[in-house]
Amino acid sequence: MRGISRALALGLTLAFVATACGTGGSTTPSPTVAASGAATKPRLELSTYQYAIQTKGKIRIGTQEDNTPFSVKTPATGKWDGFDVAIGREIAKAIFGEGEDVEKFIEWVPVVSATRIPAITDNKADVVIKTFTINDERKAQIDFSDVYFRTGQRILVKKDNTTIKEAADMAGKTICSQRGSTSEKNILTATNNAARPLLLDSYPACLLALQQGQADAVSTDETILFGLVKQDPNTKIVGKYFSQEPYGIGVKKSAGGDRTGFVDFINRTMITLITTGKWATYYEQYITPVSGDKKRTPDD
Amino acid sequence: MPGGIIFEFPELFLTGLWLTIQISVLGLIGAIVIGTLVALARVSPLVPLRWIGGAYVEFFRNTPLIVQLFFWFLGLGALGFRFSTDTFESIFRAAATGMALYHGAYVAEVVRGGLLGVDRGQVEAARSLGLSYLQMVRYVQLPQTVRSVIPPLGNIGIALVKNTSLASTIGVAELLYAAEIVESRTFRAEEAFIAATMLFLLLTIPLGIIVNELERRLLVAR
Numbered sequence: 157m158r159g160i161s162r163a164l165a166l167g168l169t170l171a172f173v174a175t176a177c178g179t180g181g182s183t184t185p186s187p188t189v190a191a192s193g194a195a196t197k198p199r200l201e202l203s204t205y206q207y208a209i210q211t212k213g214k215i216r217i218g219t220q221e222d223n224t225p226f227s228v229k230t231p232a233t234g235k236w237d238g239f240d241v242a243i244g245r246e247i248a249k250a251i252f253g254e255g256e257d258v259e260k261f262i263e264w265v266p267v268v269s270a271t272r273i274p275a276i277t278d279n280k281a282d283v284v285i286k287t288f289t290i291n292d293e294r295k296a297q298i299d300f301s302d303v304y305f306r307t308g309q310r311i312l313v314k315k316d317n318t319t320i321k322e323a324a325d326m327a328g329k330t331i332c333s334q335r336g337s338t339s340e341k342n343i344l345t346a347t348n349n350a351a352r353p354l355l356l357d358s359y360p361a362c363l364l365a366l367q368q369g370q371a372d373a374v375s376t377d378e379t380i381l382f383g384l385v386k387q388d389p390n391t392k393i394v395g396k397y398f399s400q401e402p403y404g405i406g407v408k409k410s411a412g413g414d415r416t417g418f419v420d421f422i423n424r425t426m427i428t429l430i431t432t433g434k435w436a437t438y439y440e441q442y443i444t445p446v447s448g449d450k451k452r453t454p455d456d
Numbered sequence: 457m458p459g460g461i462i463f464e465f466p467e468l469f470l471t472g473l474w475l476t477i478q479i480s481v482l483g484l485i486g487a488i489v490i491g492t493l494v495a496l497a498r499v500s501p502l503v504p505l506r507w508i509g510g511a512y513v514e515f516f517r518n519t520p521l522i523v524q525l526f527f528w529f530l531g532l533g534a535l536g537f538r539f540s541t542d543t544f545e546s547i548f549r550a551a552a553t554g555m556a557l558y559h560g561a562y563v564a565e566v567v568r569g570g571l572l573g574v575d576r577g578q579v580e581a582a583r584s585l586g587l588s589y590l591q592m593v594r595y596v597q598l599p600q601t602v603r604s605v606i607p608p609l610g611n612i613g614i615a616l617v618k619n620t621s622l623a624s625t626i627g628v629a630e631l632l633y634a635a636e637i638v639e640s641r642t643f644r645a646e647e648a649f650i651a652a653t654m655l656f657l658l659l660t661i662p663l664g665i666i667v668n669e670l671e672r673r674l675l676v677a678r
Contacts, residue, residue, distance in 0.1 A: 270636045274645050297643045330543045336640035354543060354627045361530065368533035370543045
């Protein structure tokens with residue numbers, strides 16, 4: 157029903173615009189169809205940060221360019237895609253409305269693990285959605301939304317590898333991970349500082365190092381490893397979860413009330429996404445192809 | 457106290473400083489040797505040498521250093537070559553090689569300018585006295601070039617020291633890497649990067665002073 161209403165609204169808008177152009181612009185187009193607020197912006201409280209974003213007309217979303225299957229930017233087209241990207245678009249829709257192409261209200265800010273917290277604290281991004289594990293140390297720096305995804309850290313090795321089976325086996329081996337992430341810290345903790353960490357800027361680079369034998373294993377959150385296995389079926393994921401990784405959306409701490417109501421707004425939006433089944437749909441769209449399982453909520 | 461964070465993570469910062477120094481020294485020596493040879497090729501009377509020298513400068517000057525570093529690490533790896541079986545030795549050598557070859561192109565242009573700047577009269581006098589081309593280069597042209605290229609070489613050297621920070625992208629645990637790790641552990645980004653900056657200045661300021669001193673001693677008033 158919603159789709160038909162929207163098509164009707166679009167059709168009438170075009171008709172009005174055509175008429176307006178034809179009569180020298182003397183009439184202004186205005187959609188008058190009873191759509192479910194498709195072309196109007198949601199009403200937000202005046203004192204809140206989301207209202208400020210709505211007024212500004214742009215939300216700055218920080219995410220990574222090469223973090224399959226959560227966020228990927230296709231270099232050729234410049235288009236962003238992925239689970240984190242989809243969540244970001246939903247938040248933008250909650251602020252700017254469903255009607256128009258939400259993409260024009262979004263400014264994508266590329267970040268990597270090492271830069272995602274500075275991007276928030278230096279006010280370069282309004283939100284950071286980048287496989288961002290919530291932990292107490294980070295909570296001292298920034299605010300997090302509620303958990304929107306759960307996973308844990310595991311190890312990726314070549315299919316014919318028999319020496320690394322669990323976290324402790326990483327001792328003395330060259331393990332690749334992303335610089336500045338919780339993953340690289342967990343590797344050292346799990347091996348009592350006996351692993352030799354090769355820290356690069358991204359996981360595709362780590363996969364290359366693994367393929368070339370310059371790293372013995374890659375270790376990070378399982379969902380990212382799923383993406384790597386998809387790229388190279390000659391690898392396998394081993395070991396139990398040796399860390400819990402609850403993902404949250406990073407937001408600047410409110411200083412002098414400049415982020416009032418924002419975290420609550422994001423949490424409410426997330427609950428809506430889960431209850432309306434959109435979260436499950438995105439999971440099936442982006443995560444299921446690599447993990448093989450389906451989830452309806454983050455806590456499944 | 458600015459830079460105090462260095463004492464909270466001494467191994468990271470000092471290892472970083474030491475690796476930065478090592479790569480800078482190896483890179484600079486390599487760049488000067490390669491650059492001088494390429495410059496000589498570019499001014500040589502042999503056309504194939506001039507062509508090779510020109511191609512070298514065009515390629516290494518016009519491609520980003522970070523791309524070159526990746527090539528020496530993962531690019532060569534894809535072709536089946538590695539600098540060493542130990543990955544950490546491999547990335548160190550890749551970094552030093554990348555630094556030398558990239559900055560070598562800039563050194564080549566500077567030295568070439570210096571070679572061409574030697575008084576034509578000197579060159580012709582040397583040849584007419586019976587010195588071979590190579591003897592002329594060795595005893596007449598190069599020594600006079602040294603004096604004029606010290607200041608621009610100093611600039612290249614300082615740029616090289618700063619460019620070593622790019623080695624962190626291929627996993628070398630130099631100063632920028634240390635600052636990033638400390639920042640991710642403590643979230644004190646300003647302190648961590650100010651500490652790295654101070655340690656870089658510890659290298660670049662003395663380098664600048666040395667270059668000025670050399671310039672003062674070698675420069676002959678014209």
